[in-house]
Amino acid sequence: MKSFSSYKNPALAIDLVVFGYHDDRLSVLLLNRKDEPFKDQWTLPGAFLQMEESFQDACDRVLGTKLGMNKVYMEQLFTFDDPARDPRGRVISVTYYALINPKKFEVVAGKMANDVQWFDVRKLPALGFDHKTIFKTAHQRLKSKILYYPVGFELLDETFTMPELHHLYECILETKIDRRNFSRKLLASEYIVETGSRREGQQNRPADLYKFNKKLKQNNFQLNIN
Amino acid sequence: MKSFSSYKNPALAIDLVVFGYHDDRLSVLLLNRKDEPFKDQWTLPGAFLQMEESFQDACDRVLGTKLGMNKVYMEQLFTFDDPARDPRGRVISVTYYALINPKKFEVVAGKMANDVQWFDVRKLPALGFDHKTIFKTAHQRLKSKILYYPVGFELLDETFTMPELHHLYECILETKIDRRNFSRKLLASEYIVETGSRREGQQNRPADLYKFNKKLKQNNFQLNIN
DNA sequence: GCAAAAGTGTTGAGGGTACACCCATGA
DNA sequence: TCATGGGTGTACCCTCAACACTTTTGC
Structure with a gap:
């Protein structure tokens, strides 16, 4: 040898x-x-x-x-x-x-x-x-990944509001997403859990705070965009 | 340096x-x-x-x-x-x-x-x-890939029948798939084209022969399994 | 004529899209 | 009380899943 x-x-x-x-x-x-x-x-x-x-x-x-x-x-x-x-x-x-x-x-x-x-x-x-190519590959991968895997939580704080999560998804996917359908879809997936508290001290109506459901191991989450 | x-x-x-x-x-x-x-x-x-x-x-x-x-x-x-x-x-x-x-x-x-x-x-x-691990990773990748990308054609002859394609998918995915829904879905995707001829000399009714539509570059194909 | 496999059509349920309305807060 | 943004509900449409009958061939 x-x-x-x-x-x-x-x-x-x-x-x-x-x-x-x-x-x-x-x-x-x-x-x-x-x-x-x-x-x-x-x-x-x-x-x-x-x-x-x-x-x-x-x-x-x-x-x-x-x-x-x-x-x-x-x-x-x-x-x-x-x-x-x-x-x-x-x-x-x-x-x-x-x-x-x-x-x-x-x-x-x-x-x-x-x-x-x-x-x-x-x-x-x-x-x-060739780092531009590498970046583009990564960006594309992130876009695909986020549609079927709850990967966005890594980018946010421990607790976050629905509008925050919504905006993150719009940012990554570079599209508009209907916020009501988005909210319903995410809640139905059980990937996120209510914390019971709200984000106070903002300009307008306080938004409910959620956290990522760490117990959930497997799921068939699939986000469909318009 | x-x-x-x-x-x-x-x-x-x-x-x-x-x-x-x-x-x-x-x-x-x-x-x-x-x-x-x-x-x-x-x-x-x-x-x-x-x-x-x-x-x-x-x-x-x-x-x-x-x-x-x-x-x-x-x-x-x-x-x-x-x-x-x-x-x-x-x-x-x-x-x-x-x-x-x-x-x-x-x-x-x-x-x-x-x-x-x-x-x-x-x-x-x-x-x-560690080749068992590598194999498992590849098998899993193939299973995911075939659901959203027409990759199965590489494994078949130039022309193939719908039952052949159907069986290939069942083999790879290790599930039963309703052949009628499968057929409709594949035809609607425009990934396959009729050749006009049939597979003759079999035991039973001859099956129509199809070929892969090579002109089709982009598609939102997504196969949903029961 | 019979068995076996291929082709095709229909229906009902569920999920997604596209909407509008109400609510809570700060100014 | 008004503007702004957050929360929630609904109806329609369309797609998918489930299913049965007809057709073609070899024996």
Whole structure:
């Protein structure tokens, strides 16, 4: 049996598309690179995979050290293999997307970055590498996923109102959704539970607060949009 | 900027779940290994990624040299990263699943294998590495995919009858489907077109032959099962 | 003529869409 | 009391699920 070390292997990177919902809009976290290649340009956060590290470990490392986050919802997206995607040589990129509540974390630029910032998904700057493609793939995946899986709660606070949830869905799907039908559908799915309290101190009638039903494991939720 | 060669990288393998439909059942192609590890055991076909090779190239290489196939429907499945998944050391496995018509190819055991064989998905032998997990992931993906994307045609001949298509769906989904509702639904979707001819020489009433409508690019096909 | 399988049509129930009205709050 | 936004109810339509009869072939 041949030894592995006799083969030369491509480098393996982990790149993350971190979505956040803030100020009534969907955003992505981007990093301004301090070093070449793509110095001073915006890219997705990422890192090279260490030899003993699982993907999860690598993602946690990026989220922890570069962004000051932990325990976030994450899912594998796609593995990008274009031999020309990195000017330094052959780099395979295994990508994940994450959903976080920006209020819970203070983003910090790590050693490798000039800056870290949230960008409205509709107003992204030019991105280095093939990161625009990666972002588009993630955005599309999120749009599909949210229609049959209750993934939006990860972006909101522990408790939230129906109008807040409604607006989040409109934001992600980039469509109008009838709020009454939306409300009925979500309540019928049993994915959300009333808390009994309301969001007070707003301009108008206080909205009921709900929370995600964590006990519910399986469901045939399917949101149909007009 | 650091040189890449200073880093040691995990090995990168490509593994394939090749589905075929034959004798009214769904099968997977397995390979009996000639060498350690898992010598004389069944595994999914695969190979190490070459330095300059894209995933597509690597898949074509495996399908071509080990299985004598070309130009098949293929889709990326998932990338498996368990550091202990290969006894030889750290190997990341990027997996694809393929759909082929077994009648079109004569499978041949390449240099690396004792044997290559189709196995009924319901009667798989023990598999080496984490290939059982990979298979299950692929099977599940195929089940979901076929409900909203006309992927079954890849497994059939150029022309096929409605009962054949119906049985294929029942096979993949492992459920009974009402044949009348199924037929109406498929015809309404415009994914299939009448050829005008019929399957003659059978025991009973000849069935109409259809073919896949290749012109149709986009559709909101969604099959609902009882 | 009979068995077996293929083609086709109908009906009723349920879910979704598209609506309008009432309610609670701050100013 | 008025404007604004949140909560709730209803009717129609359309789709889907359930089901039965007719047709064509081989023996």
